[in-house]
Amino acid sequence: MKIIIDRRGCVGHARCEALAPEFYPLDESGYIDSDGFDVPEGQEALARRGARACPEKIIRTVNDPTGQDWPPETK
Amino acid sequence: MADQADPLVENGRSRAAARTPRPDHVPSERVIDFDVYRESEIVSGDPHTAVARVVASAPPVFWTPFNGGHWVLAGYPELFEAVRNPEVFSSRRGGIPPAPYEPKLVPINSDPPEHGIYRAPLAKAFSPKAMMALQDDIRSLAAALVEEVRPQGRCDFAQDIAEPLPVSIFMKIMGLPLDKLGEYRIWVNELLASGDPAVKGSASRKVVEAMSAIIKDRMSERRDDLISRLLDTEIEGRAVTFEEMQSFCLLLFIAGLDTVMNGMCYGVRHLAKDLNLQATLRADRSRIPDAVEELLRRYTFTMPGRIMACDHEAFGVRFKKDERVLLMLPAADLDAREFENPLAFDLERENKVHMAFNSGPHRCVGSHLARLELQILYEEMLARLPEFRLDPERPARTHGGQVLGFDGLGLVWDQA
Numbered sequence: 001m002k003i004i005i006d007r008r009g010c011v012g013h014a015r016c017e018a019l020a021p022e023f024y025p026l027d028e029s030g031y032i033d034s035d036g037f038d039v040p041e042g043q044e045a046l047a048r049r050g051a052r053a054c055p056e057k058i059i060r061t062v063n064d065p066t067g068q069d070w071p072p073e074t075k
Numbered sequence: 076m077a078d079q080a081d082p083l084v085e086n087g088r089s090r091a092a093a094r095t096p097r098p099d100h101v102p103s104e105r106v107i108d109f110d111v112y113r114e115s116e117i118v119s120g121d122p123h124t125a126v127a128r129v130v131a132s133a134p135p136v137f138w139t140p141f142n143g144g145h146w147v148l149a150g151y152p153e154l155f156e157a158v159r160n161p162e163v164f165s166s167r168r169g170g171i172p173p174a175p176y177e178p179k180l181v182p183i184n185s186d187p188p189e190h191g192i193y194r195a196p197l198a199k200a201f202s203p204k205a206m207m208a209l210q211d212d213i214r215s216l217a218a219a220l221v222e223e224v225r226p227q228g229r230c231d232f233a234q235d236i237a238e239p240l241p242v243s244i245f246m247k248i249m250g251l252p253l254d255k256l257g258e259y260r261i262w263v264n265e266l267l268a269s270g271d272p273a274v275k276g277s278a279s280r281k282v283v284e285a286m287s288a289i290i291k292d293r294m295s296e297r298r299d300d301l302i303s304r305l306l307d308t309e310i311e312g313r314a315v316t317f318e319e320m321q322s323f324c325l326l327l328f329i330a331g332l333d334t335v336m337n338g339m340c341y342g343v344r345h346l347a348k349d350l351n352l353q354a355t356l357r358a359d360r361s362r363i364p365d366a367v368e369e370l371l372r373r374y375t376f377t378m379p380g381r382i383m384a385c386d387h388e389a390f391g392v393r394f395k396k397d398e399r400v401l402l403m404l405p406a407a408d409l410d411a412r413e414f415e416n417p418l419a420f421d422l423e424r425e426n427k428v429h430m431a432f433n434s435g436p437h438r439c440v441g442s443h444l445a446r447l448e449l450q451i452l453y454e455e456m457l458a459r460l461p462e463f464r465l466d467p468e469r470p471a472r473t474h475g476g477q478v479l480g481f482d483g484l485g486l487v488w489d490q491a
Contacts (some may be wrong), residue, residue, distance in 0.1 A: 011438045014203050015428075018364075029195065030202035052426070055434040057098065 001044050002062040004036040005053060009058035016059060020050035024059075076191025095144030095380065100393045106385040107133040110141040111171065111378065111401065112270035114476040117319045123374055126405045130448055135410075136390040137158065142270060143172035143259060144251040145399040146392075147378075149406035151413035151430070153390050157402070161186040162402060163387045166437055169380030171399050171477060176276035178283060182325035187436055193323075193442065196308045198299055200248075204441045211484060213244055213448055214378070217455040225459060228490040233340050241335035241448050249327055251289065258283075263332045279325070286324035301327070333478055335445045338431075338479035339452050340471075341374035342367070345420060346453070349467045349484055355422070357457050363468035365422055367449045372429035373420050375405040379433060404430045405479065455461040457471040463488040 001018040010032045011027035019030075023046065023066070039047040044065060049071050051059040061070045095122035097106055109129060111117070116125040135150025136443040142485035148154050157164045165186050170177055179185075182193035199205070217240055238260065246253055255491070264394035289302060297303040306325055308315050315323075346353050356363055386393065408429045409417040416423075439445070456463070465471075469485025 011434070011436055012198055012202075013432070013434070013438055013439075014443060017203065026203065028202060028204070030200040030204070031198070053428060055428050055430070055438075 001039040001046070001064050002036060003039060003047055004011040004060045005032055005034055005064055006060075007032050007035060009056050011056060013054065014051040015053035015054050020046045022046050024050050038047050077356060080474065083211055088292075088450075093142070093417040094140040097138070097140065098144070100395060101138045102392070105134060105137045105392055107139055107147075109137075109147060110140070110475075111155050111477065112142065112268075114475065117475040117479060120474065122376070122473055122475070123405065123409075126403075126479075127258070127409055129403070130367075130406050130409045130411075130417075136392055138372060145171050145193065145401055147403050148390075149403040149410075151407040151410035154402055154404065154407045154430060155434070156185045156389075156438065157381070157400070157416045158353070158433060161190075161436060162255075163384055163389075164381040165384040166190075166379075166381055167169065167384070168382040169477075170397070171276070171380045171401055172270065172272055173399065174272040174275045176279055178279055178325055179322050180329070182320040182440070183330075184322075185325055186384075190436055192311055193319075194436075196305060197323075197327075197440045198342040198383045199305075200304065201440050201444055206443045206447050209244065209248075209444070210447060210451065212237070212247075213451050215454065216240055216244065217452050218459065219450070221455050221459045226490070229485065229487045231483050232343055232470065233336070233487045236452075237336045237339040237484070240452060241445075242332050242341070244448065245331035245335075245444075247326075248301050249324075250293070250298055255285075258396075259328070262328065264474075266329060266479050268476045268480060270476070281327055282328050285320055286328060287317075287321060290324060310357055315419070322433040330439075330441060334439075334441075335479065337376050337478060337480045338371065338374075338445060338449055340484050341376060342370040342449060342453060343451065343456065343486070344465070344471060344484055345370055345374065346456070349420065350462055350464070352420070353457060360454060360457070362422060363450055363453050364446075365427070366453065367444070367446060368423055369420055369422055369426040370449075371425055371431035372408045372414070372424075374486050375408040375429060375431040377431070377433070377439075378403050378405065378477045378479075379437070380477060388425070401477070402433070403485050404433060461488050461491070 010068055012030045015028050017026050025033045048061055051061050057071045114125040120382055129149055135153050136148055137256050138146050148157055167184055182190050220236045220240055243253055262278045262281050265274050269275055293303045293306055341411055356366055379402045383394045383396050383398045387394050411417050432442040463486045466485030466487045472483035474480050
């Protein structure tokens with residue numbers, strides 16, 4: 001599973017980091033400092049929680065083993 | 076017209092004089108009576124009953140004739156879209172009703188890209204890391220305030236704890252004289268809780284005057300505070316101007332001296348009614364951050380404003396340039412299209428992604444401070460007091476406005 005982050009859309013809620021600090025590093029102003037990462041096996045739930053907590057919905061999961069990626073396709 | 080039936084009002088206040096006639100482009104089925112300053116529950120201790128009624132009975136986008144006549148965005152998806160479209164829903168002006176004197180507050184009264192320039196120094200000053208450095212100060216003040224009332228077996232939580240805790244922490248950050256707390260709080264209430272544009276305007280002038288004196292003082296001698304640091308900030312490669320400093324300080328004053336106090340009151344009032352939740356959190360304090368989020372969602376209480384930058388068609392209506400728009404975030408967070416069983420407080424709720432701090436570019440820059448203060452406050456209340464309940468003799472007193480706020484909240488507990 002992969003996490004892809006559209007960091008241009010970050011407005012600094014820092015919810016991802018609050019829930020999964022090891023995956024979502026912040027810069028000195030509290031904005032996301034990552035474009036994404038490969039999720040280590042067994043850590044999917046934690047990475048997913050961080051992604052879902054983003055109020056801007058700019059953190060995507062790809063190839064989630066549950067078969068349901070986030071955010072769900074709309075329209 | 077004076078006796079027109081009004082489904083949203085039960086307290087019999089005469090508001091006929093304050094009605095603005097419906098403009099032709101607003102369809103009559105989108106007109107709902109909603110007076111953010113005077114709805115009966117908003118001013119009698121239970122603002123979220125009024126919010127829930129709007130969610131249940133009004134369209135997600137409607138127009139109200141009160142307070143100058145303005146749009147209300149009350150649905151989650153509609154707000155999600157509007158706050159991310161600042162070219163149309165501009166933040167340049169946000170006061171409802173419009174006031175004769177509306178000084179520009181930065182960064183909130185600016186739109187991207189200018190907005191980012193003014194926001195950067197504040198984002199850094201209020202970053203999660205910078206706020207964590209304050210946690211010992213916050214905790215010791217919270218502990219001292221709770222210990223002071225503990226032997227009494229009762230307190231007015233709003234005045235004894237919720238006001239002094241975040242307000243004095245914020246005044247310290249900014250570098251404001253703590254002996255002015257009482258006077259400043261009166262001004263903030265005039266600015267936020269009064270529906271009278273003249274009262275708002277004169278309060279703005281008093282704040283600007285007081286802030287100007289402090290800015291001038293720091294211009295001649297820096298101290299270890301935010302006002303001094305902002306003076307040394309560059310805006311696009313040049314020194315910050317005096318007018319910009321006034322704008323920063325007015326925003327910080329309004330945002331910092333009121334909001335968290337109300338968040339604390341909503342949270343503690345819920346805890347005082349939900350004794351099972353108190354027991355759950357006392358037994359496992361690691362659940363408190365989850366409780367902070369769900370309390371913020373259930374009792375979202377700020378309603379920023381916008382002004383239409385142009386004519387615009389969306390959500391099945393036509394907006395006209397210069398119309399004011401109320402972002403009813405408390406209603407979005409009770410929207411059943413986004414939150415299952417939205418009126419229930421559910422600690423186990425999976426989706427707690429609320430709009431209490433707004434979202435999009437104007438996300439509350441103080442959100443990290445607010446969350447930390449709420450968490451520490453709940454921790455200290457639960458650790459230091461036995462089970463606390465609402466005081467039937469001193470019920471909650473609340474006021475309306477763009478911040479649904481508290482004036483009083485009586486609590487009681489058994490004395491050891």
